[in-house]
Amino acid sequence: MAHEPLTVMAQLSVSATTKAHLAKRQRVDRWVRRILFLAAALSVLVTVAIVYILLSESIQFFRQVPLLSFLTDRQWTPLFSDAHFGILPLLSATLVVAAIALLVAVPGGTLVAIYLSEFAPVKVRDTTKPVLELLGAIPTVVYGYFALLFVTPLLQKLMPELPGFNLLAPGLVMGVMIIPYISSISEDAMRAVPRQLREASYAMGATRLQTASRVVFPTAFSGIAAAYILGMSRAIGETMVVAIAAGLQPNFTMNPLEPAATMTAYIVQVSMGDVPHGSIAYQTIFAVGLTLFSITLLFNALGLLLRKRIREVY
């Protein structure tokens, strides 16, 4: 009795029309698979090509400038007759701006995420989330001029000594810009915490805040850490805001109240000028690009490692 349906199916599959249909389906399936593979392969290929060009041009650069002086020289003056190729001034500016941005974005993004995921009524959440995501749709050049023409003058009212170009204003603005990235990913991670864990906490008499801080946040922390790392990568790689508002003078400083060029701002500056192809000035773009790439790669690898180590199973 139990075999009967199987027999019927076997009879069906040998009939000619079904066979042709099956062959067609398999053909379509094969093609779809090929196209999808091509799409995936293409993106990998492009990445490989970028890394290849970065490396090959950088090798040209490091034939002329020893790595040691690149890493230790305190001056970056590739276009001067007395050329110095020390990455430190660009690196320091990049790190100062990124640090200021993260000081704003990490607490801000985390608090927004906790509020949206644990406290906000459904209505508030449903309206706030799209608005926050809209912040991410604002072109970064707008943020740049916002920093230069609004935030810096505002800061100058508090600190009259502050120069028109400085690291503080773009750092703060970039922080605000990154908040939606961090809050969105963190909120997703917190919403993914199983309902049973929240109920367990509430059933123990915990308040909302206790449940959020002692159960939901630690449980979702691997995802939240990923959000932080992503935010950090963005802060380091962000270009327009700093190119517009931080100034284009390489300046080896840790003082956020001074103007300084970041790595990305330098690349913009040199790319816009007419630097002869193949010259040492041209190759600096790639050397700086490689440095930038290595730093973000390092952070991403760190993030991956961190996630694996602190991963909480639930």
Place this chain on the structure above:
Amino acid sequence: MAAISHIDPKEALAVKARVEQLSFYYGDAQALNRVSLDLAERRITALIGASGCGKSTFLRCFNRLHDLYPESRYEGQILLKPDDINIISKAVDPLEVRLRIGMVFQKPNPFPKTIFENVAYGLKVRGVRDRHFIEERVEGALRQASLWAETRDRLQDSAMTLSGGQQQRLCIARALAPQPELLLLDEPTSALDPIATANIEELLSELKEQVTILIVTHNMQQAARVSDFTAFMHLGELVEFGDTDTVFTTPRQKKTEDYITGRYG
């Protein structure tokens, strides 16, 4: 159990909680319809009935867990003795209720923390700081949940390293640590194997010396084995309630008989 069957429950036993005309609504949908029963102090009361009959809904009224979700509405009252506060009254803070009533869920749901931190959680959210007292209560609760022997040397391990049965006993220890007056269990063994189930059942029989227990189960043998009183629910209504032996041997209602003899459900 045999000792109880010949005692009239309402006369001989103290009442821990009195449910009067309890109705509950999810939005417009009524899930409970005027349920009334008494929970005897330091006894086990079992709630049985087919899926969707409202037994879990009923259980979750006791610690106001429904309040976590919008559009839930209670009617009637649940009076918790000795002070006769009405658990489901709007005037009563659900936090206060949950501090007095513990709960164990269907699926073991330990926090991704250490074994120690799991059991200490209820004390810590109450603001208990005294390290010595916490340690004492953690050990006490783990002993009550017969988990101490297995975990005493690994209190700092993650609770996730425990087996399913151990995790559920950990959840029982977690619920017991703040010394609740009433312990709610929502099908606590449905995700466990028979041996782990037997362990939990034995544990419940020991625990009733100290705490009043209300357990939801869809396993009728379990209700018959562990409980002193049984309530049979059907479509949000209480069909029959009495001491377990009577309900299982000479049910008054035809529906109860059909259910316990396996004719439906």
